Ligand SMILES: Nc1ncnc2c1ncn2[C@@H]1O[C@H](COP(=O)(O)OP(=O)(O)O)[C@@H](O)[C@H]1O
């Protein structure tokens with residue numbers, strides 16, 4: 001029987017730049033179309049770390065070239081731009097793949113705002129890497145010239161980090177639900193959603209942050225009463241003792257086991273940890289809810305229970 005599935009797409013589903021993205025989304029569309037062909041309702045969210053960093057860097061260069069002509073572009077607007085152009089590529093690739101298979105369904109991207117708490121402590125402690133990798137010298141220059149926060153990323157170089165508050169609720173959830181219930185394929189909560197908070201009256205103000213797409217996908221899956229949250233990334237399964245000779249790949253986890261492995265520090269912060277935390281939150285949030293973490297190409301096998309790491313009660 002068809003399930004309602006929220007899919008969170010990781011970086012490898014999108015590539016790191018425009019030409020890479022055009023190629024990557026074709027393969028991504030095939031994996032998603034396989035699930036739609038099997039009768040599942042699919043809602044797609046995606047990351048935006050490299051893309052939002054690129055957009056902000058470009059907007060900053062523009063302002064620096066002529067500060068009187070070009071005013072600075074807020075990070076929330078850069079997130080909106082990243083949703084727009086990634087959604088554009090994804091919805092076109094999906095539309096084409098579905099039509100090639102004789103499936104006529106509307107595909108639409110919903111520019112999505114996600115409410116955050118302006119008092120979230122994450123605003124005081126930036127943790128979300130965005131943009132491309134920098135050398136130590138480049139990173140030091142960005143800190144001095146632009147006041148960026150940077151971190152060293154597991155020997156791969158330096159990256160800028162920005163605040164990443166927890167998603168509270170999705171402003172456009174009723175619109176997303178209405179589209180899903182009228183048989184549309186929806187791309188929503190891209191880049192974790194545009195972070196906003198309520199100020200006076202009904203006004204929503206953009207926040208200088210990038211929400212984690214795995215956490216936002218979890219909220220969307222809960223609010224849509226999905227059966228399954230699938231987090232697609234660059235590994236087929238989650239491991240304990242990852243990167244060590246005694247690595248152990250995990251198949252099925254109870255929430256208690258996942259909690260224990262998190263407490264033992266088995267998952268790297270900023271990469272696998274938020275995925276397992278989001279999967280755990282979803283599995284714990286209602287009866288019959290399953291979270292799956294696997295490779296993009298294995299999504300169909302994962303839903304069939306043949307591979308991936310599943311967290312369920
Ligand atoms: N315990 C673990 N098990 C599996 N992968 C892990 C683990 N800890 C860290 N990783 C790394 O996390 C990566 C996925 O995180 P990331 O690249 O940030 O995801 P995304 O697909 O969202 O861009 C994997 O490719 C893997 O290298």
Ligand SMILES: NC(=O)OP(=O)(O)O
Pocket residue numbers: 010011046047048049050129191192210211212213214
């Ligand atoms: N917003 C977000 O979580 O992006 P990445 O998955 O690219 O880090």
